[in-house]
Amino acid sequence: MDSKNKNILFYGGLAIAIIAVLSIYLYLHTSAVYNVAVSITPINPQAQYYPYQTSYFNITVYNKGGNAVSGMTVNLYANNTVIDSYKVSLPPHEQASITANYTYVSPGKYTFQAIADPAKLLNLQNRSAAQASVSAVIAPAAVPDVYISIPNNGINYTQTFTLSSGGMALAAFLSEHYNISIFNNMIGIPSSMSSALFSDLHSLVVNANGAFAVYGNGTKAYSLWLQGYLNNQTVESILGTFRVRSSNASINGMPVALYFPNNKTSVCAAYSDGWTKIVSYYNNSLPGTCLSIMSVNHNSTESAFFITKLKNDTLLTHYQSGFVYKNSSPLGSVLLSTDSGKGIGFANLFEEAPYGLFVSYMLKNPAPANLSSNLTCMGLIYHNNSNNICSAVVTAKPGSNSTFSLVNTSEVLKNYTIAFYSLVNTTNLLNAHYNGAHLISALGINESSENWTTAFKNTCSLNNASINCKIVNFDYSNNTAKVSITNGFPSQMRINTAACYLPGMELNSTIELNIAPSNSLTFSLPCHFISVPITSAMTSYILVMNYTLLNKSRIAVGTLNVSNFV
Secondary structure (H helix, E strand, C coil), rough: CCCEEEEEEHHHHHHHCCCCCCCCHHHHHHHEEEEEEEEEEECCCCCCCCCEEEEEEEEEEEEECCEEEEEEEEEEECCCCEEEEEEEEECCEEEEEEEEEECCCCCEEEEEEEEEEECCCCEECCCCHHEEEEEEECCCCCCCCCCCCCCCCCCEEEEEEECCHHHHHHHHHHHHHHCCCCHHHHHCHHHHHHCCCCCCCHHEEEEEEEEEEEEECCCCEEEEEEEECCCCHHHHHHHCCCCEEEEEEECCEEEEEEECCCCCEEEEEEEECCCEEEEEECCCCCCCHHHHHHHCCCCCCEEEEEEEEHCCCCHHHHHHHCCCCCEEEEEEEEEHHHHHHHHHEEEEEEEEEECCEEEEEECCCCCCCCCCCCCCCEEEEEEEEEEEEEEEECCCCCCCCCCCCEEEEEEEECEEEEEEEEEEHHHHHHHHHHHHHHHHHHHCCCECCEEEEEEECCCEECCCCCEEEEEEEEEECCCCCEEEEEECCCCCEEEEEEEEEEECCCCCEEECCCEEECCCCHHHHHECCCCCCCCCEEEEEEEEEEEEECCEEEEECCCCCEEEEC
């Protein structure tokens, strides 16, 4: 027999053997009958669930038959969509338990099913017993009217806010590094505990709603409602790190955790109606604690007040949603009231990646501003048609080591104050100045504004007391100073050359003018610099002057300081 025929016989025999093995395997498995039972029960059943809460389930798979189960699939479904899949192997008459969970993101009815062998690969004796289901109804969270948590009578100043996760992080950062009331009030009282909540919880929060109020006698109240992947225990784990007096109580069966940072301040934390609620109360002289005011659903008059006041001010209503950069991401908003409702304003928090985080702010003044007195600007001044706008770097709190800087760009009108905060990388300070001013100008408000005056004066000086130097004018379009030099010597002096420059840019200008004793001479002098963004309010140039006195050439060295306003 030749090799070709031998190969045919070999491979033919191998094929027959494989077919025989497969036949035996299929016979054994298709003929085997399995008796599997499945049950699903909630581990943490509760009367009512809300969005962002989590249900936990125990899935039990029981092999009631005499044949072992190997690698059987068990799927868990939520409203007919697979949310998890497991492999189960069981000897006869044994059972296995599976722990599963599901976090709700919206209200509605949810049906959970656990189904064994969903692809129907096995011969199950009773397939209906191999699946089980359980349902839960998720209620919508309450409308976040935060003023129902605090007294509404006798409020002198208040602000209410809505924040996203990013807005909470921004508010925490600004409150930690800067002392600005609108951001401090978002953090609330006491600031140390509330700041920790904002910093540690913001990544878990989907929505944050709050209110801060100051009453006539100095008493303060703060209401913060949080919705997201957290619960009261999460809040307590943070507040519990502060070594303050604490206790537990309940309001109509609702557990409440109490904290007392000092003799006048109390903090309450509880979960109800789909929100984790934190109420702080600084009791200056009024009776009560956070628990006593939280036990009452207060008449929410402030919410209606804001709506009415905004509708009555067409300018605020018009700009409330438009005072942001194009294509920016919203992070939150603030409404505020001053002087018992005489003034009202709003702020928008947003991000323009990758340039920075920004807050636009517009307040209707309680009374028309006095335009006869000028304001002092500690930074750059912009004059754009009828706009007079100041941009200045906000001083950070002592010990702040942030690589970011906060720029406040503001305009004071007769009836409104407009401000724009830019939290940017320090290298973008000049851009923040220009961008903020241009955004305010783009509002196109046709109203006279206050005139800003710079806090920095243009000055020059030389190291010889007999030579007086004064800047008459500075042309910012070509960086040219008009300098007046007074000769204090008893003899005539001659100015030969002069130079105004930043280090590395020295370039002498020919002057060749004589000055009689006790007389002055004015001439123009270009100041040379490297064309880079100026990030300070003052530019200090080196000033060098070559002069001749009593037939001897001499050098005078000094400085020429120019405030950066345009």
